[in-house]
Amino acid sequence: MKSLIATADTVLTDEMLSRFATRAPKYDRENAFFREDFDELRAAGYLTLAVPEELGGRGFPLADVVRQQRRLGYYAPATALAINMHLYWTGIAADLWRAGDASLQWVLEEAERGAVFAAGHAESGNDIPVLLSTTKAARVEGGYRFTGRKSFGSLTPVWTYLGIHGMDAADPSAPRIVHAFMPRETEGYRVEETWDVLGMRATRSDDTILEGVFVPDRHIARVVPAGAAGIDHFVLALFAWALLGFGNIYYGLARRAYEMALQSAKSRRSTRFERMMACHAELQHIGAEMTVALDTIEPHLERVAVDWSSGVNHGAAWPKEIFSAKYHAVESSWRVVDLALEAAGGFGIFRRSGLEQIFRDARLGRIHPANSMLTHEIVAKTALGISPDEAPRWG
Secondary structure (H helix, E strand, O other), X not given: OOOOOOOOOOOOXXXXXXXXXXXXXXXXXXXXXXXXXXXXXXXXXXXXXXXXXXXXXXXXXXXXXXXXXXXXXXXXXXXHHHHHHHHHHHHHHHHHHHOOOOOOHHHHHHHHOOOOEEEEOEOOOOOXXXXXXXXXXXXXXXXXXXXXXEEEEOOOOOOOEEEEEEEEXXXXXXXXXXXXXXXXXXXXXXXXXXXXXXXXXXXXXXXXXXEEEEEXXXXXXXXXXXXXXXXXXXXXXXXXXXXXXXXXXXXXXXXXXXXXXXXXXXXXXXXXXXXEHXXXXXXXXXXXXXXXXXXXXXXXXXXXXXXXHHOOOOHHHHHHHHHHHHHHHHHHHHHHHHHHHHHHHHXXXXXXXXXXXXXXXXXXXXXXXXXXXXXXXHHHHHHOOOOOOOOOXXX
16 A cells, blocks of 8 residues: 555646646536546546555555545546545445455456446435435345435446445344445436536536346445444445545635635735735735635544544544544635635626636535534534434434
């Protein structure tokens, strides 16, 4: 495994990132998938960042992968967000593999051969994604059949396998969550092009409707108890890789908005006085508020990601560590971007400013699991030593 010290070891060249930044407004305007970005990232080996070197990848641990995602998120947030879904599946599989669990080695081998993994977890009416499910999973000979509707399916145009989960309630007293990977050639599902949304439009996160799709046992990743009792290494790693990835992407876009706002303040002039607008006391106040908010994000994300990658044993406190880091990152990032738009003045609301798109993209971070309601429940109960399954549920 690579060193946890950030280095210049990256597949993201300045030239690539410049192209991504140039394309991002067009993808947003046309509500189009980031095809050119995706093809470049795939060709450069970015999709195998987390695959162990012994299996042909870069061998980056979580801490280094999310640093790369932070950098990509600065230039092309929607591109980074969609790619995060693939990276977290390969990251989970790599963590398990390094721990001596080869049950998902096939995921790593498929990724090295070019397969793309996407996430099908979001469901209407399910406020505890991953741990519960409105999708039905029925045990049949040789595997499971899944029936339900999955939304926010980033990478819809290109995935090879869709990671899904469903509830097996054959024994109502002991319901189980079944985690699986559905190959694209599977029969019995359809995609509805529902993705016409506020921000992160280039992810093309359309809905996938599962109509009794059959997934064989070889593609069943885990069968665990429903609820918090089912948080094993696989599920906890899913939270770590997904949520810390989200946090770093939104931090990246907030840093860009911050730098754009400061540059704007230093280049603008006022009719009231000859000095630049940066000398305006209230603009300085806004700049200070942005700086204070931004400066707290990276150390928090870094500590939790490095702890995970270094094997620090937080035990039952791990959900609190992961959820709070993501929440802090996206809430503070939103604060920074909102203030950046205020500092930019009227020009900021025009698309040509660049801030208008960042503002819309940033708002989605607070919707991403875990949202504010679930985060407060998980963090509070974990800190107090109360099972998240304990009634009352107030998420």
